[in-house]
Amino acid sequence: MSILLKNGSLKGEKNVDILIENDKIIKVAPANSIKDDKAEVIDLTGLIVLPGLVDLHTHLREPGREDAETVATGSAAAARGGFTAVHAMANTLPVADTAGVVEQVWNLGKSIGLVDVYPVGAVTIGLKGENLAELSAMADSTARVRIFSDDGHCVSDPVLMRRALEYVKAFNGVIAQHAQEPRLTEGAQMNEGVISGKLGLAGWPAVAEEAIIARDVLLAHHVGSRLHVCHLSTAGSVEIIRWAKSRGINVTAEVTPHHLYFTDDVVESYDPIFKVNPPLRTKADVEAVRAGLADGTINIVATDHAPHPSEDKDCEWTAAAFGMTGLESALGVVYETMVQTGLMNWAAVADRMSVAPAQIGRVSTQGQPIEVGSPANLVIFDPRASQEVDARKTVSASRNTPYAGRTLPGKVVATFYRGKPTVLNGELNA
Numbered sequence: 001m002s003i004l005l006k007n008g009s010l011k012g013e014k015n016v017d018i019l020i021e022n023d024k025i026i027k028v029a030p031a032n033s034i035k036d037d038k039a040e041v042i043d044l045t046g047l048i049v050l051p052g053l054v055d056l057h058t059h060l061r062e063p064g065r066e067d068a069e070t071v072a073t074g075s076a077a078a079a080r081g082g083f084t085a086v087h088a089m090a091n092t093l094p095v096a097d098t099a100g101v102v103e104q105v106w107n108l109g110k111s112i113g114l115v116d117v118y119p120v121g122a123v124t125i126g127l128k129g130e131n132l133a134e135l136s137a138m139a140d141s142t143a144r145v146r147i148f149s150d151d152g153h154c155v156s157d158p159v160l161m162r163r164a165l166e167y168v169k170a171f172n173g174v175i176a177q178h179a180q181e182p183r184l185t186e187g188a189q190m191n192e193g194v195i196s197g198k199l200g201l202a203g204w205p206a207v208a209e210e211a212i213i214a215r216d217v218l219l220a221h222h223v224g225s226r227l228h229v230c231h232l233s234t235a236g237s238v239e240i241i242r243w244a245k246s247r248g249i250n251v252t253a254e255v256t257p258h259h260l261y262f263t264d265d266v267v268e269s270y271d272p273i274f275k276v277n278p279p280l281r282t283k284a285d286v287e288a289v290r291a292g293l294a295d296g297t298i299n300i301v302a303t304d305h306a307p308h309p310s311e312d313k314d315c316e317w318t319a320a321a322f323g324m325t326g327l328e329s330a331l332g333v334v335y336e337t338m339v340q341t342g343l344m345n346w347a348a349v350a351d352r353m354s355v356a357p358a359q360i361g362r363v364s365t366q367g368q369p370i371e372v373g374s375p376a377n378l379v380i381f382d383p384r385a386s387q388e389v390d391a392r393k394t395v396s397a398s399r400n401t402p403y404a405g406r407t408l409p410g411k412v413v414a415t416f417y418r419g420k421p422t423v424l425n426g427e428l429n430a
């Protein structure tokens, strides 16, 4: 089977034809120069072509919370958002802290076949922060786990964090830290600041994130290991990462689309759709994370797609679950906050949402250059379109999108996963 993609704008830089045969790119040439009578032709005039997006931080909820999401529904949401790979976080029921659970998730992902599903392994048994999980058993399993995280919880014990960092060096793994000092955030509901004071909600100080990041970059440096910081959200965190990188410390960091887009002003609505961990921050923080992403201090965008059923979100603020969905809206949000603002071009988007996350996750078949011989993992984006987000139209099993009722620019027109169109004309092609 061959597909000829005609006259697409490669990362917004030049117009090309791309010929796909089976699961590979077999030809890339100047626009309208490839002729192939047998190929199915798709006209990409005016559309942007990027490598398939790679999410380093997705909650798929299976096993255990299939009412919120399954590997199948999460894979569908990912494909529709332009992703060809996701990393599934370990806070499932049971927790992904053994080779058995990570292999179960890996096998589910493969059998569904809409995106690559890479399980993240827990750092500690049961995410309890007490004893290290079987990291090497998960690394050696068929799932070949390379990212370990207690996400949802912080590995707050410095001795345990040090041991984990030392341990993963043996198989080139990385510890992805959810940076949240637990004592400083007991009962916290939103960013600590003017708005939390006004609303009377318990505040979540920036220092609770920054103190852990500062400690962990020093620990990573001390033991010569690799640290990844999940969903960084404050201006101070950006400064610490910038300092650490200037010292040659091996650290990478991610920011979520929602921390690029929203400030904590939206919490004044008391709508729990905006309740998230870490919390939405101030305008100064949003400006700092945007600047950090643009200059590469923050390596990647990761969605922290966190589906919840309506009974866990449609309640009063303090009782509601933390988290929001994000796979289907991620590229539109990055387009609006980073590209339309002039902070990044499409080549930088390809780097932050595909190339760099694939490198951090040690995934060799994703985030590859769009050239002959590469796996045909691509997303096709229409920058002239715009869409009002309708939560009822999601293909996720959950509807907790914070963008509902808002209009996001652009639209994912097609996604190709290993040469197969998983999305065509903006709809799932399963």
Ligand SMILES: [Zn+2]
Pocket: 151, 152, 153, 178, 230, 231, 277, 278
């Ligand atoms: Zn987290």
